Amino acid sequence: MSKVLMIHPERCTGCNTCVLACAYTREGEARPSASRVHVYNWEREQFSVPMMCQQCDDAPCVAVCPTGAMHRADGTIVVEYDVAKCIRCRMCVQACPFGNATYDMVTNKILKCDTCAGAPECVAACPNQALEFVDATVATRSRKKSFAKKFKEAFQEVG
Amino acid sequence: MNAWTGKVIRVNLTSGTITKEPLDMKAARAFIGARGLAAKMLFDEVDPNIDALSPENKLFFAAGPLTGTFAPNVGRYDVVCKSPLTGAIAASNSGGSFGPELKYAGYDMVIFEGKAPTPVYLWIKNDQVELRDASAIWGKEVPETTDMLRAETDEDAKVACIGPAGERLSLIASVMNEMGRAAGRSGVGAVMGSKNLKGIAVVGTGAVTVGNKEAFDLAAKDASAKIKAHPVGGAGLKAFGTDVLVNILNSVGSLPTRNFNDGYFPTADKTGGEALAANNLLRPRGCHSCIIECGRATKVTNPKFAGEGEGPEYESAWGFGADCGIDNLDAIIKANYLCNDLGLDTISTATTIACAMDLYENGIITLKDTGGIPLNFGNAEVMVEMVKLMGYRQGFGDKMADGSYRLADAYGHPEYSMSCKKQEMPAYDPRGVQGIGLHYATSNRGGCHVRGYTIAVEVLGNPVKMDQHTIDGKPELVITFQNLTAALDSTGACLFATFGIGGDELAALLSGATGIQYTTADFMEAGDRIWNLERMWNLTAGLSSNDDVLPERLLKEPIKSGASKGEVSRLNEMLPVYYTLRGWDGNGVPLPEKLQSLGLA
């Protein structure tokens, strides 16, 4: 599997549907604090950014995990979490530079996006395509292309 | 306990005591939550004859059982109290994330009683609930208040607060949450101000559970699919916002223009959703759990009216636009931003300015009264300036800050106030659309469109089309919409969910979430019960059938131009039919057997 979660903040409306989808489908209840994705809102600017694990290649959470609970299977992109091996030392929580691994007191485990085994619920629920699950190699193609288009237009105007 | 959290916070501001009570489940079942349940508690606890701005009034912040669940478009709460503007029951509904956060903190509602000796705010973090000093925050506008409350509590707290208008007891002051969302109508912000309550900050990390997961999941999936498949719920509102209605209402000749002197505004297109999307829209916005996204993040670059923020909705764009004879969209948006910052209701603020312009153009008020400000229709700069003066009660703004009725009445001409029960009517001319006029006249909170939105049927043709000009079938239509909306509001759902779903789907969601079976008939009956309870409260407060009226202008002066030229409201033909169908006597008093059947006797 070589797909990654792609965030498009410019499309995000701040509706939290992804948050509810994650918490509800994974933990069985509408509890945003149990979500692996969180949406941060800037109310003055009316701008929102969803945040979740980016599945770092050289992942600090994996590096610090003393038991191998945070691990990556060979040849995959996703950093997986094995609750059975976890000793709740929360080193991963401290190590993640993005704050995308959190400890949940209610379920006594680490919450970190695992892309729902390749079928992320947040992506399915997002009404605005602000979250996409795309091939890692083409993830930024559309973004590059849209900027390239702006270049093209600018040059055409000058010409 | 499912869907409901089963807990209520009661804050006595006079003594500073905070207690937690169990929710009355029998009442919750019958009145659902939010608007309905808070109305029932107000009915039981508050004498309708009190002064609305006295410590005897109570202020309810109430979420519904669906609020916070993983159903589509259920992010809302109501602010309920006696209205200082109308003297009737107030229930102002707002979205954003404040209501859901209250539920995640573990509460269905917060009740405020009495009056704090000095300014305070309430800080709720799950079990921990405390009143804190707000002296340093008093006087601040809404965005700064929000920032300061977050700095003192939690950076992610959801904040509801009042601005300068609420502090100054403006009878058209709103309660704002998350800076851009408003419990706008009926002066609920003034009641908050009268209690020295500046704001509420809440953080909740708990869950909202559902009683029958299988049934709820099915109902939520079904509702979501239906809203997404609907051309309006699924795409139209996101693309153009509610302001797309400007051109529709104008084209059918029912866009109230220059304080309802006409029903057609030739240059309205400059202020519609199309123009907004083309010139000012940054991106659509959605409340918690919303899949419709009608919110507008907008920006104005024109230096005269520059700013960035939320809005406008259709009613605001109409009020500051056509109703003031203004087609400058930048000015309209700026006025909307100012209302959000000052904590003013956009509809009442805009239409009070329109009323002042009407009084001015007819020589009833002069430059001497206005402090030298020429209040002509069409003057965009003056319109924007008046919003500021109203928010701070400065100069002539002081006289305008209590709404159009008090303003016009002070000069001996209440007939210039385009209001019902002293609350300003919104953006649909009752002369051009007959059913909405009957709704305005009978609405329990006065001039208001969102409690019986017959426009869906009379103009938009959703889910069916009726002729806007006929009165046939309109009393039935109004009653159905009023009952459905009363029940819907009480669940915590958004009215726009009805662009996709109806009573069947809402009853299914409510049943799944609560684990208590509500048939569609039960659901509609709950709406009828809530409507009648609100009516009974209003009657005890001294309102009567004499208040189920429209301004004379709408009954006697025909629309002058446009597609509805020549039309007047035929309210007086519809009203007796409405009373009979409601099970009320000729004076609009619910008959004993009606109350008996609803369990209200």
Add this chain to the structure above:
Amino acid sequence: MRIKYFAYLRDVTRVAEEHYITTAATAGALLDELCRRYGPPFAKWVLKPDGSLSEIAIILVNGRDIRDGVWAETPIAPGDDICIFPPVAGG
């Protein structure tokens, strides 16, 4: 006649209104003509998938909604004002 277009339709027509000369005698015939002229991006908002007129598009002839009368059969004349809205709403 004068035809005004709103919301999404303007993306297709590129004009907010136009003076239009037609031999069509009914609203239905006019809309068929406009759907041919502007193609599927226009038609998808006013026609149902089966090609019949959509009940939720708002089509006004001189400010009167054709759904209140004889709908597609509503007669039209050269001096008429026509408004065409795709299904949109607000509140």
